[in-house]
Amino acid sequence: MSVGIVMLVHTALDRAEQVARHWSVAGCPVVIHVDSNVRRSTYNDFVRALSDIETVKFCARHRCDWGAWGLVAGSQSASELMLSEFPEVRHVYLSSGSCVPLRPVQELIDYLAARPRTDFIESATTADVPWTVGGLSDERFTLRFPFSWKKQRYLFDRYVEFQRFLGLKRKIPPGIVPHMGSQWWCLTRQTLSAILQDPERETYDTYFRRVWIPDESYFQSLARLYSTNIESRSLTLSKFDFQGKPHIFYDDHLQLLRRSDCFVARKFWPRADKLYRAFLSDPDGAVKMAEPNPAKIDRIFAKAVERRTRGRPGLFMQSRFPNDGWENGVTCGRYSVFQGFSDVFEDFETWLAKATGTQVHGHLFHPAHAEYADGQKVINGAMQDSAASRDYNPIAFLANLVWNTRGERQCFQLGPDDETAPMWFLSRDPNAQISVISGAWSVPLFKSNCNFAELRSEAARLQKLEADQLDVLRSPYTKARIRIWTMAEFIEAPMEPLQSIIDEMGQHSLRRLSEAPKMADLTGFGQFLQNLKNQGMHPYLMGDFPVSPPGMNQQNPPRKPYLVQ
Structure with missing residues (x-):
């Protein structure tokens, strides 16, 4: 068992159970963190449903709101339990309940076994990140964000303006260079344990607790302190639209997902029965050993974003109609x-x-x-x-x-x-x-x-x-x-x-x-x-017309030809 799976589960627990069983059947231990927003009775039913599998564990629960610290805290708790309960695990793969393996799990195990000291985590400085959405780049690390961007948007915006007005800035802990990237990583035991057992962890946690969207910067920044070999990419196929919202995969995306050669993809629609059936119960239909290459389908996603934001000339849709300048040509033809x-x-x-x-x-x-x-x-x-x-x-x-x-x-x-x-x-x-x-x-x-x-x-x-x-x-x-x-x-x-x-x-x-x-x-x-x-009205738009026709003793002025051959 060289790969352990940490799952962050929020909704669709029946699908999460199906995916957890798929991981465990392939020999991967699984530690699940369930959002504390999930009702206790629903959580207990979920635990009982997986109680027959010894290699599936549940960690302490945290409240996970979008862009809040709870997502990092849940990842920490699950990772700590994974490292203590399964000492034979060499890589820890962070996924969500809507993540589904696209290839046989054994291929992922073999791929990571061939790279025992490589950490796969997207990690780039803010200057090199083009995908930040919301207008905050460096400021997400220098301001405080005690209010929820989604639930308390007015307070969020006013508090940001207040800090800017007073020139307030937070001090970044010594030695930390803020990095950002996808929250779906795969870290080695050595790197992950160094992050979780760092003597300065309390200082780092206190700082990142007030960073905006810390799940995209906590592990991404700390991994740079301890990793000896980082590949700045995620092994999980995760695509986002122009608003920063994840694309959802449906049944008609089956062939598209197979072309990506990626090991795992998110985010699957819970009712995409065809996708779950194809990737969780039909290993023969999966692709064979190949280097993950999400760029093969990037063109299709780029075209989807363009179609949504620009569309076809002269054809309006709800997402573009209220926005001036988004019509990509006000009419479709001359x-x-x-x-x-x-x-x-x-x-x-x-x-x-x-x-x-x-x-x-x-x-x-x-x-x-x-x-x-x-x-x-x-x-x-x-x-x-x-x-x-x-x-x-x-x-x-x-x-x-x-x-x-x-x-x-x-x-x-x-x-x-x-x-x-x-x-x-x-x-x-x-x-x-x-x-x-x-x-x-x-x-x-x-x-x-x-x-x-x-x-x-x-x-x-x-x-x-x-x-x-x-x-x-x-x-x-x-x-x-x-x-x-x-x-x-x-x-x-x-x-x-x-x-x-x-x-x-x-x-x-x-x-x-x-x-x-x-x-x-x-x-x-x-x-x-x-x-x-x-009569006092000056008709100036017609140009100059002669007042009267030529007199009897005047020659008619030559007229330019009207008809042409």
């Missing part, structure tokens, strides 16, 4: 937004759909309802045209629209009246292609038959709304592809901007447009704008 084009051109949506083969909607953020392509009431993803449901969360509405129609580029119209449109969202989305003809909203007013006083008031309102929209689009934080033309600038040579827009959409091979949309009749439009000026 889309185009046109403002003013449907006012300047007749049947612009029909022409654009024909020219590009995309799905072209009307005003998705129209005050009355979402104007889906071809007058649809419901589109992909059971998205209705209801303005109420759309306006409840306009950002989610647009992100869902692009996600539900992925694979097909979406185009829609925008106008100053579409006040619920998420302009900041659009401007910061790298997937958005936004094209604006400023002042084009005045064309429908020009063609209307309303009283001029009403037209003037409406023109002032729309100009103010569009000016606010343009301010957003011109923000230095903009990431969308944005082009803005004044109306006068655009109609002077419309084909060039249209061609550049279509080319950038990239729906077809690059070729010149053979058909142009029909432009609205703007005869008298310049005089309309002058009338607005005469």
Whole structure:
């Protein structure tokens, strides 16, 4: 019996019993520490269940709260009992009730027998540790932590701030260089006994009792004083997510665990019957003698962390949705937004759909309802045209629209009246292609038959709304592809901007447009704008239009070609 197993048990005592029997059948003595939070009656039943095995012992119980001293105290008590009751043990392997051997126990025994003076314990200085979570690195060794981080978080944070404010610092015992690492170690009898029997143990215990998460630093620091040969790694496969919480292994992780070549893994789900059956009762299915290599599956865990923290572009989930900047791309694909084009051109949506083969909607953020392509009431993803449901969360509405129609580029119209449109969202989305003809909203007013006083008031309102929209689009934080033309600038040579827009959409091979949309009749439009000026409203977003057509004795100015071959 060269390897002794110390088990720290908190929950799922039936599974812990199953694992303890597996260790003992292989010839390893087992000492179990049961959290004192476990009810006495449950503990007594657990002891009776294992009373038929002479090499299974139970040590004094301690209260084990997360990050508290009780975990170290339990490890100390169990280790002391192991060393006194089983003098033939050469290595002591610390595990938990949710740890399960992945390989035949005899392979672990042989592996450690070939390395009789090697201590396997992850031990690194705080400067070399990248995995600390919670904002405390060196301070965990220089401040006091009498309050529980999980149960008394407010007191924990305020007491840390209080110590920082007063500049209070604890003195590290002489000779101790703080190290950190996984709490799951395998130490030689010589090193472990030296730690437990050190004349200065009371001093060390008093110091580490107020260190934050001492189970990750007590043995890791003291082993450096006594070990002659440390391999700074754990033989237990233990993976943590980006929040510092351990990954839990389920039945569908069976092949993944076998690929790791590790001797032991935690943390197994108590109901993972397939895993327990495979590793505790099917030794032929275990891997053969090989060097433990958890790096073989690190890529999969890294991808899992990335999927949880970043996810797929344009797809939100509960863990990322409330966190600004965690969306990994606000939409999943490229889309185009046109403002003013449907006012300047007749049947612009029909022409654009024909020219590009995309799905072209009307005003998705129209005050009355979402104007889906071809007058649809419901589109992909059971998205209705209801303005109420759309306006409840306009950002989610647009992100869902692009996600539900992925694979097909979406185009829609925008106008100053579409006040619920998420302009900041659009401007910061790298997937958005936004094209604006400023002042084009005045064309429908020009063609209307309303009283001029009403037209003037409406023109002032729309100009103010569009000016606010343009301010957003011109923000230095903009990431969308944005082009803005004044109306006068655009109609002077419309084909060039249209061609550049279509080319950038990239729906077809690059070729010149053979058909142009029909432009609205703007005869008298310049005089309309002058009338607005005469009434005290300054329409500046349209650019410079001639007030009246050329006189009878004047030659018409040469017009740039509208159609191209």
